[in-house]
Amino acid sequence: MLQTSILVIFFLTGTLAGIFLSNIPALKRKYIIKWYAWIMMITGIVILLFTIAWSLSSVVENEPQSAGMSLIVFGVPGLCLLLFTKRILIKTDTNI
Amino acid sequence: MKDITAKIQEKKSNHNSWLSQGINWFVIISLIGAYIYGVSSNTVHxxxxxxxxxxxxxxxxxxxxxxxxxxxxxxxxxxxxxxxxxxxxxxxxxxxxxxxxxxxxxxxxxxxxxxxxxxxxxxxxxxxxxxxxxxxxxxxxxxxxxxxxxxxxxxxxxxxxxxxxxxxxxxxxxxALNLVIPSRKIQWSINAKEIILLTLFLMVFIGASFKKPNVRFFTMALGIIFLGFNFSFPLSIAQISSIFLGYFPLFWENGLWWILVSQIFLMILLYGKNLYCSWLCPFGALQEFLNRISGINLKLHPIVKQYGSSTGKFLTWLSLMIIFISRNPSRGSYEPFAAMFSFQGTGIIWYILPLILLTSFFIRRFWCRFFCPVAVALNIGCRARSKILKKGSVK
The missing domain is CATH 3.30.390 (Enolase-like; domain 1)
Structure with missing residues (x-):
């Protein structure tokens, strides 16, 4: 059960990372993103992937407090970082 | 045709008025019944x-x-x-x-x-x-x-x-032992926590009286820091119900409780508004700040808007029924405040809390609008105050 769960968690996080990476060219075409915005966005995505992995593995190990705390301590700041980056630093490319 | 439509509308509103009155009476009678049952059945052997x-x-x-x-x-x-x-x-x-x-x-x-x-x-x-x-x-x-x-x-x-x-x-x-032990004097002094809480309430009173909405930003932020993380003392349905159960703490041991309850009561009395929830509540403030960071405010379905608040009222009624029957405030309290600010909680709370916080990014004050029993209780207090004043002015 544990082995299967670990495989599922890695598959899920890998899939999400792959979706993000594959959409980078589309993001570059549609938006004007400065280098520091890229760093913030990638940091936010990495934090969210880490959060998903931690919380799912905590659920598998029957530790609800660890799962909840990881969503709050890592997930909320990660989401804040992404949304802040989107709102403030990413502009739509009007030349499209 | 217009007369018929108007008549149907009037019938519908009369029916709704009867229904809501019926529900109100049911709620009052059931809570009184639960209280009496709790008093009579909870004897200590x-x-x-x-x-x-x-x-x-x-x-x-x-x-x-x-x-x-x-x-x-x-x-x-x-x-x-x-x-x-x-x-x-x-x-x-x-x-x-x-x-x-x-x-x-x-x-x-x-x-x-x-x-x-x-x-x-x-x-x-x-x-x-x-x-x-x-x-x-x-x-x-x-x-x-x-x-x-x-x-x-x-x-x-x-x-x-x-x-x-x-x-x-x-x-x-x-x-039993025939020993003489001198009694200790009660030592109490106002300390930093009480002063900070009183200052917070003073800021709310000043901001509301002089209509300074910018003050609200500071009181919310300070509410998160002090009332939330530092004191771990947000108002909860357990504290409100303990008043009805007669569980009053000693002033010199829990001065914060007395300040919090008396000031909120004063707010309702003077302003007729639920200023605690909008200006001071740390959990509400946290949700509002998260929503402001995202800048997203999803439009809710009209049915959700119309009936969503009823969920909070139902949960509050259920919570009070459990509290009055068991005469134990902690049994009916379901808010995730202790988990958020003291990192103390059990079981399902650890899944509910992150869900509420993540939803707050997209729906403004999600918990407050649909689930919070404190908001329901304080809003009822405000409506009661308005009704009493209205009756008084009519006479």
Whole structure:
């Protein structure tokens, strides 16, 4: 059960990372993103992937407090970082 | 045609008015019924409880009040004593039994019944708070930070239990052991926590009176820092219901409670508005700040908007029913405040809390609008105040 769960968690996080990476060219075409915005966005995505992995593995190990705390301590700041980056630093490319 | 439509509309609104009146009466009658049931069914059977804890002892009632049992050892001819006291803790009254030997040393402590929040009581037992009282003489001060270590994050509970053990020890010392122990004066002084809380409320009063909405940003931020993380003292349905149950804490032990409750009552009386939720509540403020960071405000379906608040009212009614029947505020309290600000919680709360916070990014004040019992209770208070003033002005 544990082995299967670990495989599922890695598959899920890998899939999400792959979706993000594959959409980078589309993001570059549609938006004007400065280098520091890229760093913030990638940091936010990495934090969210880490959060998903931690919380799912905590659920598998029957530790609800660890799962909840990881969503709050890592997930909320990660989401804040992404949304802040989107709102403030990413502009739509009007030349499209 | 227009007359028929108007008549149908009028019938519908009359029907809705009757329905809502019917629901209101049902809620009031059911809560009164639950209260009466709780009072009549929650009797403490001390003799049976004590015999269960000490099955091998033949206890006789040594003193009627304060309650002291004695256990006479036929071989040694020496008596042990068990004193029982009812004291006021964080969540309500509790019963404690202190076992003392004839030499005036504490042998054992048993908590017979309590109403503390389960996560906080677990903290006390896991940190072996009660173990430190063993072998202490009955004339010890039993003061937190004197000869007793309190448990961080459960200070009020620690003080209440220490006070109860002190009182039971004094009872046995004076009535059974014929010792004279001078009584300790109650020491109370206003400290930083009370001053900060009073300052916060003053800011709210000033901001509301002089219509300065910018002040609200500061009171919300300070509410998160102090009322939330520092004091871990947001208003909850447990505190509101404890007023109806008659569980009032000692002023010198829990001054924050008295300040919080009295100031919120004053706010409702003076302004007729729920200023606590919009200006001070740390959980509400946290949700609002998260929503502002995202800048996203999803449009809700009209049915959700219309009936969503009924969910909060239903949950509040259910919570109060459980509290009144069990006479235990912690049993009906379902807010995730302790999990958020003290990182104390059990089971499903750890899934509900992150769900609420993540949803707050996309729906403004999600918990407050659809689930919070404090908002329901305070809004009812505001409506009651408006009705009373309206009736008074009509007369």
């Amino acid at each position: 001390l003799d049976e409880n004590i015999q269960l804890i000490y099955p091998k002892k033949e206890l006789t009632r040594f003193n009627r009040y304060p309650i002291i049992y004695s256990d006479h050892n036929l071989v040694t001819g020496i008596d042990d004593y068990i004193a029982i006291r009812e004291e006021q803790g964080w969540g309500g009254p509790f019963f404690i039994a202190t076992q003392i030997n004839s030499k005036g040393k504490i042998l054992n402590i048993h908590v017979l019944e309590h109403r503390e929040t389960p996560a906080f009581f677990l903290k006390l037992t896991q940190s072996e708070f009660f173990e430190q009282f063993k072998n202490m003489p009955v004339d010890s001060p039993f003061g937190i930070e004197e000869d007793i270590d309190g448990v961080s994050g459960a200070t009020i509970s620690s003080k209440a239990f220490a006070r109860a053990i002190q009182n039971t020890s004094r009872d046995v010392a004076s009535l």
